[in-house]
Amino acid sequence: MxxxxxxxxxxxxxxxxxxxxxxxxxxxxxxxxxxxxxxxxxxxxxxxxxxxxxxxxxxxxxxxxxxxxxxxxxxxxxxxxxxxxxxxxxxxxxxxxxxxxxxxxxxxxxxxxxxxxxxxxxxxxxGKVIDVDLGLAGDVPFANHVGIGLSADIMLRTPPRLKRITGRLAYPLTALALLARHRPMRATLRSAGAEHGFVTHQLYVANGGFHAGRPITADADADDRLLVAYPVGGPTRRGLLRDTARNAATGHRRTLGDEPFLAVHELWLETDRPARVEVDGELCGQTPIRLGLAANALRVMAPADSPDR
Missing domain, CATH: 3.40.50.10330 (Probable inorganic polyphosphate/atp-NAD kinase; domain 1)
Structure with a gap:
């Protein structure tokens, strides 16, 4: 090399x-x-x-x-x-x-x-060549995020014909149809000897700093040796919709130290029933699953003034 x-x-x-x-x-x-x-x-x-x-x-x-x-x-x-x-x-x-x-x-x-x-x-x-981290869902590398819950169900249930006709609009349309009967899950995250529990319709674990085109927090990036786990809303459907809108509007003002973010090097994730997992928008198995990091795994051309740890 x-x-x-x-x-x-x-x-x-x-x-x-x-x-x-x-x-x-x-x-x-x-x-x-x-x-x-x-x-x-x-x-x-x-x-x-x-x-x-x-x-x-x-x-x-x-x-x-x-x-x-x-x-x-x-x-x-x-x-x-x-x-x-x-x-x-x-x-x-x-x-x-x-x-x-x-x-x-x-x-x-x-x-x-x-x-x-x-x-x-x-x-x-x-530009210049920098190293960035990749996440690991089991042994599958990912650049952006892992989604557990509603997002994975959307990937499975969105009709191909609807995607051809409406493009990316097919996903929120499918989400609205699924949400009416979607059940929340109880998720348990174990990392570094600590245990964290959530009841939610949707959980994300991110490697990068953006989701849905918006900042997750002001200080998350793909070269910090950290995964960021966070639920979106609690057990109610209204909470899911509220927090989805809140995250999009306020991510640039929040930090990894704020609730409900967990910044960890690796974690073990279980749910009260097997839940589908999507990795960067592709279905990839189900829970339980181990999530980790491959530090400096990828070389990328970036702007000349980019930080490089």
Whole structure:
């Protein structure tokens, strides 16, 4: 493995890159040609380009791109695409470049990458390589969050046809339909000899600093060696709706020391009945589950003034 400085120098000197864009994301299809031309205009030697426009093609395209052994793998799409790329590149001598083309763009916001295409490309040319942590749900790496409860049930129950017709609006529509009959769960979190209990419809464990495009707290990020666990609301449906709105409006003013946040290195999570788990928006088993951290597991191109612990 090269040092971060050596890898960054190789990227600046040789500009050897590959491009994988999820053309099924909200802006991906119409941005693919623009992204490719902008990278070439910036002097990148694109060893391969992969527009992904069919279900099931993303993992194969990312694997094929990484097999070309570039210094930089540029991934364009939403958080699901960038999370898949992060899993593939964990602990590898290759940096991930981010083109945030989704709706919430939580991972790009956490790293500080601009959300406009030209700004994101400028980071690839003028930025630096930093290390960030990845979370571990069992042995599955994640970039952003793990959701237990209603969010995982939404992933399972949202009709594909509704997603095709309404896009991301399909998820809140499904949530409203499910919430009327959704049962709260009793969740127990054990970490560092302490035990914490919640009764809630929804529990999140975050690695990054953003959720749903909004700050979780003012001091959470993806390079702090911490996971942030927090319930959204209590046992009532009204509490879930109230706290969802509150978190979106006040996250930038709250800190990890505030209730109900638990900032831990690892934890064991149990629920009173098996509950589905979603990892960065993909269903991934059920409780009980161990959640941990892979510190400095991923190398990412970030703005030149980004902190790097």
């Amino acid at each position: 090269r040092s971060k400085q050596e890898l960054g120098e190789a990227i600046r000197r040789h500009r050897r890159a590959v491009l994988v864009i999820n053309a099924r994301s909200r802006r991906g299809r119409r941005r693919y040609d623009h992204a490719r031309s902008r990278l070439r205009a910036a002097g990148f030697d694109l060893l391969g380009t992969y527009p992904v426009d069919r279900p099931g093609q993303l993992e194969k395209s990312l694997t094929a791109a990484a097999a070309l052994a570039p210094d930089l793998l540029v991934a364009g799409g939403g958080d699901g695409t960038l999370s898949a790329a992060a899993r593939l590149l964990a602990h590898r001598d290759m940096a991930l470049g981010l083109l945030p083309l989704g709706t919430t763009n939580n991972f790009a916001r956490t790293v500080g990458v601009p959300l406009d295409l030209d700004g994101a490309v400028a980071v690839l040319t003028d």
